[in-house]
Amino acid sequence: MDIPREKKKDPRRPWLIAAIVVGVLVSLLGLSRLGPASPQLEKATLLIDVVKRGELVRRVHGNGTLVPENQRFVSALTAGRVEQVLARPGSPVEASTILIELSNPDVQLEALDAERQLKLAEAELASVRSSLETAKLIQEGSLASSRTELREAERAVAVAERLAQDGLNSTMDVDRARDRLEEAKERNTGEKRRTVVASEAFLAQIELRKADVERLRAIARFQRERVASMQVRAGASGTVQELSLEPGQWVQSGQRLARVASSERLKAVLQVVETQARDLTLGLPTTVDTRDGVVTGRLSRIDPGAQNGFVNVDVTLSDSLPRGARPDMSVEGTVEIEKLDDVVSVGRPALGESETTTRMFKLSADGHSAIRVSVRLGRASFNAVVIESGLVPGDRVILSDMSQWQHVDRVRLK
Structure with a gap:
């Protein structure tokens, strides 16, 4: 009969399995240390610039519009309904040109009532003046009578004293004459005071009535x-820029109805990013591109505050504007801040403010990759920035927004 053979064990097998396990572990450890593969980017989609040394002109750029230096907003003095619109945007007007006709019966009634009250006050003033003049004449007559009585009393005393000296009159008659003289003097003094008081009262009443008349006259x-303002006039020569009312529309007192501007003198109003506006000062030279030509000017006003991240600045233009320039036309302006000689600079990166430290991707010598380096930025223009450290002339860097690759220090380029 056949006897089965026992299989012999291979003594090398445990060592082989151990070697395989160790190899797998080493491979896994190596892969874990390699990290993620460097991302590959299309070089054609990136904005790349070369670091250079030389002159850098710091400029600030802003978009804006042409605005008349002289313009007038026309507002409603009183509420009313629009009856006629006699001008439209673009219409040339003079100061006396009627733009809109309004109507409001209540305003006309109030004007008639004010005229009626004025006439009544004027009639009352005339009546009071007549009455007081009559009273004044009566008082002056009383004063004249008292003066006559005083003189007669003085003469009577003189006669009585003379007769008494001649023995033709008694002492009692002399005393009686003197008493009448004293009475006449007191009456005359009283009439004088009464005349002064009456005169002052007369003037006070007249002034009071006059003040009332003047008040009603002003009303x-x-x-x-x-009433006259319901014929809304331009108030200035120029061109109608805004007027959007229609007949039948109701307007409120104080509501802005139109804008009239002169096209003879225009200025540029630019919006500058607030972080770039901190170095602006009045008088800086500025160029304004109207798309039909470029004109020069000077910075004439800077808004004290920022709105929505922008600062408004005014540019007074020294050159004549091209034909066709008109209010509200879009323009682009560039303000020259200063010239820097012999500085290292590069195009302004998408991320990174002036006077800060940022990280940028610098291209390798062959241009097939880029590594992230720390760069200290200095003073900046709207399209370039000074390099204080981290880059040297001849280096090529990526200016595009690379924030989505902030977790890697190297990218491949193709």
Whole structure:
């Protein structure tokens, strides 16, 4: 019969398995240390610039519009309904040109009532003046009578004293004559005081009535102006820029109805990013591109505050504007801040403010990869920035927004 053979064990097998396990572990450890593969980017989609040394002109750029230096907003002096619109945007006007006709019966009634009250006050002033003049004449007559009585009393005393000296009159008659003289003097003094008081009272009442008349006259004048203001006039020569009312529309007192501007003198109003506006000062030279030509000017005003991240600045233009320039036309302006000689600079990166430290990707010598380096930025223009450290002339760097690759220090380029 056949006897089965026992298989012999290979003594090398445990060592082989151990070697395989160790190899797998080493491979896994190596892969874990390699980290993620460097991302590959299309070089054609990136903005790349070369670091250079030389002159850098610091400029600030801003978009804006042409605005008239002289313009007038026309507002409603009184509420009313629009009856006619006699001008439209673009219409040339003079100061006396009627733009809109309004109507408001209440305003006309108030004007008529003010005129009526003024007439009544003027009639009352005339009546009071007549009455007081009559009273004044009566008082002056009383004063004249007292003066005559005083003189007669003085003469009577003189006669009585003379007769008494001649023995033709008694002492009692002399005393009686003297008493009448004293009475006449007191009456005359009283009439004088009464005349002065009456005169002052007369003037006070007249002034009071005059003040009332002047008050009502001012009210009537104001009401007449309200009625006249319902024929809304331009108030200045120029061109109508805004007017969007229609007949039948109701407007409120103080509501802005139109804007009239002169096209003879225009200025540029630019919006500058607030972080770039900190170095602006009045008088800086500025160029303004109207797309039909470039004109020069000077910075004439800087808004004290920022709005929505921008600062508004005014540019007074020294050159004549091209034909076709008109208010509200879009323009681009560039303000020259200063010239820096012999500085290292590069195009302004998408991320990174002036006077800060940022990280940028610098291209390798063959241009097939880029590594992240730390760069200290200095003063900046709207399209370039000074390099204080981290880069040297001849280096090529990526200016595009690389924030999505902030977790890697190297990228491949193709």
